[in-house]
Every structure is written in structure tokens, then in C-alpha cells.
Amino acid sequence: MLTFPKGFLWGAAASAPQTEGHALGGGKTATTWDKWFELNPEKFNNNQGPEVTSNVYEFYKEDIQRMKEIGMNSYRTSISWARLLPDGKTLNKEAVTFYRSYFQTLRENGIEPIINLFHFDMPWWLMEKGGWETRESVEAFAFYAETAFVEFGDLVKRWATFNEPLVHIECGYLYGFHYPAIVDFKKAIQVGYHTLMAHVKAVEAFRQGHFEGEIGIILNVTPTYAKSNEDRDMEAKNKADLLIIKSFLDPCVLGEVSKDLVELLKDNELIPTTIETDKEIIKHNRVDYIGINYYQPMRVKAPETSQVPAQTPADFFASYDWPEKRINPYRGWEIYPEALYDVAMMMKNDYNNIPWFVSENGMGVADEERFLDEKGMVQDDYRVDFMKEHLGQLYKGIQEGSSCFGYHTWTFVDCWSWLNGYRNRYGFYRVDLDNNLNRSLKKSGLWYKELSQHNGF
Template sequence: MTTKQFPKGFLWGAATSAPQTEGHSLENGKSKTTWDYWYETSPEKFNDAQGPKNTSNLYEMYAEDCKRMQEIGLNSYRTSIAWARLLPDGKTVNEEAVAFYRDYFKKIKENGVAPIINLFHFDMPMWLMEKGGWEARESVAAFAFYAKTAFELFGDLVTDWTTFNEPIVHVEMGYLYGYHYPAIVDFKKAVQVGYHTLLAHAAAVKEFRAVLPTGKIGIILNITPTYTRSTDYADQKAGVASDLLNTKSFLDPAVHGKVSQELIDLLAENQLTPKTKEHDKELLQNTVDFIGLNYYHPHRVKAPQNPAVPAKMPEDLYEPYDWPEKRINPYRGWEIYPEALYDVAMMMKNEYNNLPWFVSENGMGVADEERFMDEKGMIQDDYRIEFMVEHLNYLHKGIEAGSNCFGYHTWTFIDCWSWLNGYRNRYGFYRVDLEDHYKRSLKKSGLWFKEVSQNNGYTDASST
């Protein structure tokens, strides 16, 4: 039995997003996002016809939900603002949205929870998508204006902000693999989209420094540490390419203020260099105060067998490697490898100036959780508790080794809507009953997390 204590002031919380929880997706002044449009035009793509309209109905239930945060000991909470709700046409402020978010953020704080507010979580407004979305240079200025508006409207309530959640996702899913709208498969367009997103992030940071000079701003990145099949040169080269594209592409400029020369060279070699402007390098020097890293699974790669030159897809630079010793979450298909959190902690310490960072998402999605409901109606999700303990053990090891990690947020607080997957897999501390007016009910993991937060640590029975 080993007791794991965490640093004083450690953040114990959860994360979610506006489009996955609020509902009221085309009500109260909000305009369409790409998700609203895609569900309208291709509903067959969505699990069990579960679209973005209502999600978890937080728009109506947020006051009670904020009390629930306190009930399970959250001291911090990350969510996002819906761009299309706040600025339905990109220019005009929706006063009803302002009233909603101000009251929401106040109630979070009234329950002893610190809000961390994110600006973009995959929910591109349709008015901007019709102009090209992130492919268009116009998106940079549009995002900067939105960011400035949010900082001015809510900066008296919120001191900690982030620009994007997992920006590599809308690059990959929208422009490489067809899972998100506009479902384009074009490596060069994907790079351009990523570049404009990066500029938009930097432009938002610049606006933040002007509006809220005493606040803190960061970015949330999904980290999939690369592990290669072998130490052979070809496999190692594949690993470098994977890290450059998937990790360093956003992390390097966010922290160091510039794109790494290695990535610039890799893109040039493969005729993927994006269109740039003269003052872009100066804009990218707007660096962050902290980093949020979402960790779920590693990325195992090997040298490609028959690569196209120049690369037509990322798989021409690295191929997935099926590690025979892996453990898998069968519901999501992701490898469970908690050891990577220690490696991530050391990466931040050794390669990124030991900048303050936190685990901004970590969690386990499981389908049909009702199987584990006891006679009192509580889901006994011991598997989720075990998953968190395993990951926290390695995070604690990294903190003990000097990594400047200040918090751990799970995905998620209340079961939420997950894009094309709808409610297939559940992640929350609270169950949402879609058949009973979105009724919330606490799971066993919520009780466990409350103890962890109150004690700023936990006892690990598996340690010796």
C-alpha cells in the first residue's frame, strides 16, 4: 500500500466542451456549425441518429450541474464557448449567449470550482466554413476577433483560458481521413489547415496579452507519444516524422515560438510547404503560459513498406505498428499504456523548458455501462477507477522526477455526446439517462474522485 500525494494546489477536475454538452444547438440565437450541417445532410453517419441538437441539455441544467461539480470534489473544470452561439454571424454579439455564459461561469465559481475556458472544440461555424474554413487565411482574423470578444466579455470571471482543443484532430479528421466534415482527403490541404490554425492560435494569444495581461493562456493538445517498432534506422526515421507531425507541429511553436526546422524540412521534401506571409514568424512568437495535454493512448509506428515519394498521406512517412504485447480498451479500440504519461512528463521537463502543464484529458470510454449497475442504480465502474490509478501512478512518478505538472482532468464530468459516436461510449462521473429527461446519476468513480481531491492524493493498493 503506497500513498501518492500531489503538489499543493493541484487541480483535480474534468473536461468537456460546449457542442458536446449544451444542446440547444440551433436555438437561443446560435447559428449552424459544421456538425449541425453534417447531421442535417448526412444523418446516417451518426451513431443511433444521435445528432448535435440536444446532447446533454446542459443549457437548461447547468445550475444543478455546477452543484454536482462540488459534490464530487472538483476544484477545476474545463469547458468551451460555442463560437457560433456567441457570434452567430462572426460579428454580432448574441446577448442571450452572453447572459448564459456569464451565469454559467459564475455558478461554476460559486461552487468552489476554477473555470478554464477554451475557445474552439471542433465546432466550426458554418458561415466561416462556407468561406473555406481553416483553409482560408480569413479564418485567422475571424478567430482573433472572436477570441478578443470572449476575453472582453468574460475576462472578469475567467482568468485561465485556452485557444484550441486538440487542433490536430480537425486537421486529420477533416482533411486526411474523412471522419469529420468536410471529409477531404488531401495531405497538402491538411498542412495548410494546420498552419492557419496555428496562426489563429498565436493571434488569439496576442489579443489575450492586450485584453487580459494578468491572466494566463494556453492550448490543449492531444499527445500520442511515438514508440517505434525497433531501433533500426528506418523505423527511427518513421518515429521522428510521426513526432514532428503529431506532437511538435503545435507544441514547438506554442512553447518555443517557432516551427521546428526539422518539420519545415520534412514538409519541403514532400512538397507540402504551406502558403505563408512575411510577418507570420513574428506572430508565432506569441507563446503560451501553460500547456494542457490530453493523453489516451500511444502511437506505435514502423517504417512504411511501399511509401510514395513525395508523401501522399502520413502513412507514406510512417505506418502503424501492431505491438503484440498491447492491452486494448475493446470499446474504443485504443491501447492502454499508462507508462507513457511518465515519458510525456519527462518530455515537458527536458524539451519544453519545464513549462507548467497539466493532464487536460484522460479517461476510459465504455459501452453499455448499465451492465455494471447495482441494485441501487449506481454504476460500479471499477474499471474506470483502475484506469485512472494506473495513469496517475506514472504521472506521480514524473512529478517526483521534477516535471512541472499542476493538474489532472478526466474526460468527462457528465456523459456527453461524442461526435459521430454519439453516446455509444460513456466516460462521465455521472450517467446521463437519455430516456428520462437527461437525468444524471452518480457513478462509483465520482465518489472515488471526491476522496482523491479532498486528500490531494490516494492510496494505491497495487503498489509495493
């Protein structure tokens, strides 16, 4: 029996734009996703846009009962900036009523709400001004964060500023996967810097307001493994670590941007525009905890050719296809649970053993209907095996002294996922798109109930 620490958080994660629905209702204004779907619906899987998703806006009370039924004691979701402050300044009273009821209902059912402020859903009114490219976004986000603390601080004791900030940076400004689908390394770095400063200013607002509780950030920390120990491959790994791990972890936890990262950016004419007082603000506004999303490792090697100054991250490191990898055949991602132990040791040894939790881990599967049994239950033993393997490695890290306080899966009910729509399913509950979004429990939900009841397996 692997028994986890007393009070360990067992739960799941989701986001406002992927679950709430009512994307342009209830006083909410458009985000980049609403606008992009309006402009280019053909980019979205099966024409599935952000309007309805899982309709948690209406179903949250029933869903919270389902959370309770499978033993969840915590749940992370996000607030929609465009719902709470439709024009960035004016408070939407309907949104306040909705979120207060949502968070209160979680608490009444013994489920701690962990509330994140930004999950890739840039309000359109700010995007029209340049979004994260403009310094105005920093103060706008800080005002939004403070508004949320004031309105919900009595119900929420664990806050997060951003979910996976690297995603809106990389996908929006390097690889073309998210709006505005720009490929510009210099802009990407500036967007990243403004995101970091928005986070820091939100933490500052939390501290200055003397709000009760803790504040952190959710990062997709992708452990990096080099093809070999040769100097060129190790250099590629180190550069990948600087961009993908240290870029946010160092300032958020240690209070300063890595000097090696600054040198790398300087050498490649990528230094962002800053303000002189930024360093002091970063230094004095560190987080209380870190959430880490882990799905798959990153394997790198030295690029065959590279440019100076770099035009893309591919000038720093190239992807390496490890011949011994094990693949999720339904999603195409590598399954490597050992990385979760490596993350646990990294947090212990490199980041002052700061409290942290696994804020996302999960297995996406397409066409999950093929695993329905005669009673209509998805037999997702593959998901149970995935969790067992990862929890085994996490347990090992905790036994060796890493301060991990919880494990959340992605996700509770199948949710809408950006351009992929409902292609890949992750939930403990299946959402039937052809039958009024009805929820039905999967086998993994039964196992998770046992896991939480026994605080281990």
C-alpha cells in the same frame, strides 16, 4: 499515499458542442456538425445529432452542484463561437448572459473555470467561405477570441485557444471522419498552418489587451514508440513526432516551427502558404501553459512502401500492432499508463519545463448499463483502476521535477461524441437518454471525491 502538489487541480473536461444542447436555439447559428447532421443523419450513431446532447444549457446549475459534491475544484469547457457571435461579428446578448451565469456559478462553488475557445465546432458561415482553408479564418478567430476575453475576462483567468487542433486537421482533411471529410495532405497542412496562426493571433490579442490571467492551448500529445531501434523504424518515429507532437508544441512553447518539420514538408511539396511577418508573431506570442490530452500511445514502424512527394502520413510512418499491448476491451484502445511519465519528462526536458496539466484522460466504455447494480449505480471499477495507474505514472513524473499542476478526466457527465453519439460513456455521472437526461453518480465519482479530498490516493 501518493500526495500531489498543494493547489493541484482535480476536475474534468467537456465542450460546448458536446454538452450544451440548444444547438440552433438561444440565438446560436449552425456549425459544421449541425449542418452535417442535417445533410447526412445516417452517418451519426443511432441518429443522435448535436441538438440536445446533455442539455447543459438548462442543467448547468444542477450539474455544478454535482461537481462540488464529488470534490472537483476546476472544470474545463468551451464557448461556442457560433453562439457568441452568430454571424462572426454581432454579439449575442443571450449567449453572454448564459456564459456569464455559467462561469460565475462555477466560481461561487469553488470551481475554477478553464475556458477553451474552439472544440471542433466551426461556424457554418465561415465554413461556407472555406473554413480553416482560408486565411480569413485567422483574423475571424482572433476577433472572436478578443470578444470572449472582453466579455468574460473578469470571470475567467485561464484560457485555452484550441482543443486538439490535430483532430480537426486529420479528421477533416486526411481521414474523412469529420466534415468536410476531404482527403488532401496539402490542404491538411494549410488548414494546420492557419489553425496555428489563429492560435497565435488570439494569444497576441490576449497580450495586447493586458487581460489578467494565463493563456494556453490543449494538445493531444500522443507519445510515439517505434517497433525497433533499426534506422528505418526510428526515422518513421521521428517523422511521426514532427507531425503529431512538434507541429504545435514547438511554435506554441518555443516560438518557432521545427526546422526539421519545415524540411520534411519542403521535401514533399507540402509547404503551406504563409505571410512574411508570421515568424515574428509566432516568436513573440508563446503560451503560459500547455494542456495535454492523453488516452493511448502511438506505435509506428517504417512503411512497407512510400511515395515522394508523400500523399498521406502513411508514406512517412505505418501503424505497428504491438503484440504485448493491453487493450480496453470496451473501446478497443491500448492502455499504456507509462506514456504519461514519458510525457512528463518530455515537457521537463524538451519544453523548458513549462507548466502543464493533464487536460484529458479517461476510459470510454460502450453499453455501460451492463454494469448497473441493483441500486442503479454503474460499478465502473475499471475506470478507477485506469485513473490510479495513470496517476501513479504522473506522480512519478512530478516527483522527478515535471511542472504538472492538475489532472482532468474526460468527462464529468456522459456526453455526446460526434459521429459516435452516446455509444461510449466516459462520465462520473451517467446520463439516462430514456429518462429526461437524468444524471446518476457512478462508483468512479465516489472515488474521485476521495482523491480530491486527500489530494492523492
